[in-house]
Amino acid sequence: MLQFILRRIAISALIMFLGSVLMYVLTINSGDPLADLRESRAENRQQLMDARTENMGLNDPWWERYLGWFSGVSRCFVLQCDLGMTRDGASVNNLLLSAAGASLRLVTIATFLAIFIGVTLGVLSAIRQYSGFDYAVTFAAFLFFSLPIFWAAVLLKEVGAIRFNNWMADPDVSTAAMGVVAFLFALAVASVLGGDLRRQLVTGAVTFVVVFGLVFAFDQVNWWVQPALGLPLILVGALAALAFMLVMTVGLANRKILYAGLVTIGLGLVGYFVTGPILEDPSGWLTILLLALVTVAVALAVGWVMGGYERRTAMIVSVGTALAMGFLIFMDHLLRGWAGFLEMSGDRQISTIGENRFIPERFDGTFWEGIYNWGVQLVLPTIVLTLISIASYSRYTRGSMLETINQDYIRTARSKGLSDRVVFTKHALRNALIPITTIVAFDFASLLGGAVVTESVFGWRGLGAMFRQGLQFVDPNPVMAYYLVAGGAAVLMNMFADIAYASLDPRIRR
Template identity: 70%
Template sequence: MLQFILRRIGISALVMLVASALLYFLTINSGDPLEELWESNADNRQQLIDARIANMNLDMPWWQRYLTWLGGAGRCLLLDCDRGLTRDGANVNTMLVDAAGASLRLVTIATFLAIIIGVTLGILSAIRQYSGFDYAVTFTAFLFYSLPVFWAAVLLKEYGAIRFNRWMGDPTMSLVTIIVIAMVLGIILAAVLGGGLRRQVITFLATALVIGGVVGYFDAVNWWHRPALGLPLVIVGGLAALAFMLVMTVGLANRRILYAGLVVVGLGVVSYFATQPLLDDPANWFVVLGLALLAAAVGAAVGWFMGGYERRVGMTVGAGTAVGMAFLIFMDHLLSAWSGFLARTPGRQIATIGERRLDPGRVELAFYENIYNWGIQLILPTIVLTVISIAAYSRYTRASMLETINQDYIRTARSKGLSDRVVYTKHALRNALIPITTIVAFDFAGLLGGAVITETIFGWRGLGAMFAAGLNNVDPNPVMAYFLVAGGAAVIMNMVADIAYAFLDPRIRR
């Protein structure tokens, strides 16, 4: 395995070397970096020309300029990078740190959401092949896959930002809107749960009534301006997290694991009151992450002591339920701070340009308000990048899952009397995920390339903006800095995919 990894690293380094030389040559020959200065009437025009020639090494032949850049980039192996200067004399290292932080934050969240949603939809589509749910997911996947990025981004700016900001001025819902929302969610849940016609009708009616009642109550109490979960919704969410963990592991039949999970939910109710002083402002991420780790440890300990002969499963269920409860408690505090953020941003909560709403250097923000300031601007570009990837993940997962569940060993598992839950989660899913690892690796690197268009539309000052500015200015150093990040991400993610192959299928290790 080590020899294989070293060989892949060597081949990847050679590919990046050749690609960097080609990209550098194409960039510097795409135009004249001094074009606007030749046409300038400024008194210090010659000084500006001389300064740009010095910053961009225009007095050198192209291959010498490339070798100069390559020498500085090669020093990154010694943790002493020198990526040169822009044509205006700005340090590319500083630009790259800021731009990479913004882009990687955006792409990482989009990839994470796309994997969870896309893989889940693909698994459910395969299990319910040729059902109404399968046809709906297939149609939606092809629709998302065919959407032009720029068109979807413009629509989201109109409906997700401009019209949402107008609605927040007087956030009320008509009876027709509430009924439509309840019916749509009822249809979705009935399709996901499946079953016979009678069961689907009961699921639809129950879901529609509950959702309609909740949305109507929220509208009556002006929840949209002063949101909060409260203890009842935290308990309901904790029970939902427990049910999900049980379904994915041992089911509802194992009473010891079920009781352990209920104990964890009870401890979560106690922690809802005990952690109030710690999570109120002024809070910080160290406190939040520390409490989350503590919750996972306590949940795992409860599962260990109460799990009986399935202690490892008990630890998994307990830790997962505890983390779910901790997340809901954190969200309760975060939602409670929404009214304060509204007061600071009257009439325009979601900005259509930029990666933050307020400047923390000029406005003093509380912890939760700062989360809104940075996080709310992630919503629209994240949705654009996510829906593009969901289509691929769902289709590949469906195809892989269908191929796996038709294998002989799956039929053998069913003939032994194993339940569908065990067959799908413990036998089929792991092998079905092997081809998906390749998609994840390429998609992460591909999103960095696709983010160029998204960042341009939303005014996101990330790698895409730096890359576009470098091309427009015939400035190779910012372009090559983007190439290092995108190319390095492609190499690293492909290496992770190879290692994941060996983890998922031990035969690949040999």
């Protein structure tokens, strides 16, 4: 295994080196870096051209310029990176730090969302093969996969920013809109739960009534302007999370683990009142992290004490339930901050350009309002990038899951009388997800490429903008900085995927 890892590291380093040479040569030969000065009528035009020529080393051969850049990059091994200067004399190091933060925030969130949603849809499609839900997911996957990024981004700007802002000026949901939303939820829930026609009709009808009633109640109390979950919804969500954890592990009949989960919810109810004053305006994310760690520790203790011979499972169920309830409490406080953010932003809650609604250095709102300032501009570009990846994840997962559940050992598990829950979660799913480790690496690289277009549409000052301006001005240093992040992330992710795959399947090492 060590020899395999060392070989993959050497190959990755060689790929990065050869790719950097190719990228540098293509960039410096993509145009004239003095084109704007040649067309200028300034009296000191020649002096400006000479200064830029000297600053960029245009009279030096390409290999000397590349070696100069490479020598600066090689200092990263001693934590003294020098990525050079732009044609205007700005430090590329500073540009990269600010740009990488915006882009990696966007791509990382989109990647995790795409993995979670895509894998879930793929598993459900395989379980409900050739059902209406399977056909709907297949149609949506091919639709999203074929969407041009720039078109989807512009469409979301129109609907998710401009029209949403206009609707928030006087939010009102018509009865027809309530019916459409409730029908879509009913159709989705009935398709996922499955069963015979009578069961699906009952499930759909109950879901329709519940969703329609919730939307109607929210509209009557003007929930869209002053939203909150409230303690009743938090308790319902926590009980739903407990039921989900039980179904995925031991089922609803195990009393000890059920009681451990209920005790966890009871302690979470106490924590809701105890932490209320702290969460009104916490000092920062460190406070949230500490509360999350305390939540996990208490849940582990409950599972250990009440689990008996199944302590491990009880601890897993308790932690999952506690984290779900903690997340709902977090969302309750976050939703309560929406009203204050509305007052600050006026009639334009979501702007069509930029990665923050207000300049962070000048923002003086509360902690929760600051999250909206940081995240509200993140929603639309994240949706664009997530939709691109959901299609591939869902299709790959469905195919891998179908191949796995048709294996002999799955038929053997069924013949032993194991339930579908145990067969799908403990036997089929684990093996079906092995190929996804490789797909994640390729998808991360493609998302960085798609982020260039997405950032251009939404006006983000990220890696895409830095890359685009570098190409436009024939300035190699910003382009190479983008290559270091995007190419390095792609190569490293592929290397980690190969190593993870080899650890899961020893045949790959050969």
